Every structure is written in structure tokens, then in C-alpha cells.
Amino acid sequence: MKEIIRLFPDHFQTLLLKDVRWGEIQEIRLRVHKRIETLGADSHKVLNSPLLSPQDLSHILNQISQFSLYRFKDQLKDGFITIEGGHRVGLAGKANTVNDSVETLKYISFMNIRIARSKPGQAERLLPYLYHNQKWTSTLIIGPPHSGKTTILRDLARTISSENQLHPSSKVAIVDERSEIAASLRGIPQLDVGSRTDVMDACPKVQGMMMMIRSMSPEILIVDEIGSIDDAEAIKEATFTGVEVICSVHGKDFRSVLKRPSTKILMEEGIFQRYVILERLLPSRPHTLTILDERGKQLVHFKGEREYGVDRRCNDLVRNDMGRI
Structure with a gap:
């Protein structure tokens, strides 16, 4: 340090x-x-x-x-x-x-x-659920502060832009408004975000997303911390161009984010096909992570940091809160 x-x-x-x-x-x-x-x-x-x-x-x-x-x-x-x-x-x-x-x-x-830390491998358990029908899904990562949202976004960029047995490599663009995902210094990422990843550093998300789509022709667009209606409209516009968007938002759980005007627009219009729910990282309890489908139905629940147990029981409770979805 x-x-x-x-x-x-x-x-x-x-x-x-x-x-x-x-x-x-x-x-x-x-x-x-x-x-x-x-x-x-x-x-x-x-x-x-x-x-x-x-x-x-x-x-x-x-x-x-x-x-x-x-x-x-x-x-x-x-x-x-x-x-x-x-x-x-x-x-x-x-x-x-x-x-x-x-x-x-x-x-x-x-x-x-x-303190920013890079933790390669954090996204591996997500891949079978975010790469579906031979394509990546637009995904919203939900969690409170200190739950690892930015770490997972960074590792998803690294993994998606690298080829493995599950998927081919894809072109990734990061709009890094707060310089936290790639930690660029003079335009050069200091953290590993992958070999086919391009970064627009310190640029507001609304302008940066359209700039990257026009200039770098990404297949996947990654942004951090949706906060406003303008952010939501830019994400929606990006998906209309055929780009998949993976982004994060502060929230306690699925229901709490559904009540926020900026994310409610996106969720009700079906912009996301996957939701990743994180809990705050605490050493006194195992880290938990839940993945939901586009209707809020649980696909998988992970418990534990590395040697995690997996619970694939579906939970339909959240579907009742989705209004017209």
C-alpha cells in the first residue's frame, strides 16, 4: 500500500x-x-x-x-x-x-x-447464470456499501473479455465515472480488467455510454452505481442499440431497489435478464450471493466465500412485487 x-x-x-x-x-x-x-x-x-x-x-x-x-x-x-x-x-x-x-x-x-483491492476469480461462480443461450445477459448487481459490487464488476470485465471453455471472448467497454473499476492513472488501468476491455475514465455515465458505443463498438458495457433517472435512460438507450449492460446499484435487496424511481423504470421494462443480490461482507458470517432471473425468481443461492454451498431452490415471493412485469 x-x-x-x-x-x-x-x-x-x-x-x-x-x-x-x-x-x-x-x-x-x-x-x-x-x-x-x-x-x-x-x-x-x-x-x-x-x-x-x-x-x-x-x-x-x-x-x-x-x-x-x-x-x-x-x-x-x-x-x-x-x-x-x-x-x-x-x-x-x-x-x-x-x-x-x-x-x-x-x-x-x-x-x-x-482501500481498493483486485480479487480475480470473484465472478467465476456467476458465469453459468449470466451467460445464457450463447449470449451475455444484461445484469443489475444490487448490494449495500462494502458488499463487493465494484470488485465483481471488475472481475466480470476481465472474465468476459477473456476466452474460456464456457464462452468466447467479447469486446467490453467500461465507463468508469469514479475511477474505481479500472483505477486508471493517466488513462491506463492499474487493475486487471481484461485483454479486450476499453475504458473511458472519469466520464459521467450518461455521456460516456453513448461515446463508447459510437467509438468502441462494445458488445458488453459495464458501469458502476446507477443513481439518477438520466443514468437509467442512458442504460435503456444503450440496450436498444444491441449492447448488453452490466451495472450496479446501492440497495439492501431486490424489493428496495424496485422502489427507487431510477431502477424501477429499468426493472419494469424488462431491461435486465439477471439480478445479482449481495450482502455486506462481514468476517463474522459467510458471504451470501443470490441470482434472480428477469422476473425476480431465484435461480441460485451461494453461501460462503470460496467453498460455498449452493441452494438452487426457486423462490417466487419476489415475483409478486414486480407489478406489471
């Missing part, structure tokens, strides 16, 4: 090397006049570090922005900056607003460094 450690002033770096379990943590929290806090899946630890001064956070912010915070003004509006390695640094302080819209952040006093 040298790309994170180098952000800190020298007097913190030895402590971070010695006291942080880099293989386990998910976040590093920084607050002015507080000690450094690290968080795992279901635990947190306050390091025996010096209190962070405003100067310390200013030093870290200068390293993150390479002493040119103005270059990141658009990302500041969203409250985060993505750094080398795909790690995402959330920022909070005083919001500067113009006409009730956030123009920028100033007096930044709080940071949250979210």
Missing part, C-alpha cells in the same frame, strides 16, 4: 507500516485533532498515533492533488478524489455553495481513504 503510505507526513509513515493490517482494513479515517482510525469489515482500531493537525491534513491533501487541487474541482463537488491504485479518498469540511449547488469544498478537516 505504498501509494497510500506516501501520502502521509514522514512521522506517520513508520507507524502505518508497523501497526496497520493492510490485508484486512477497508478504510482509514482521518480527522483534525484526532488519531488515525482504521476500519475492517466489522471492527475498528484507533492507532496510537500523534493527533492529526490541520497542517498534517493539508500535507496529505497536497500529495493527493499533486499540489494542484484546482485540477480536481469537479471531483471535489462529489466529495471524493480517486488516487493511484483505485483508492478513493472521501473528503468533508465546509461546502461552498452557489445557487444551492455545491461548487467546491474548503477547510477540509475529515478524510476517509477507502
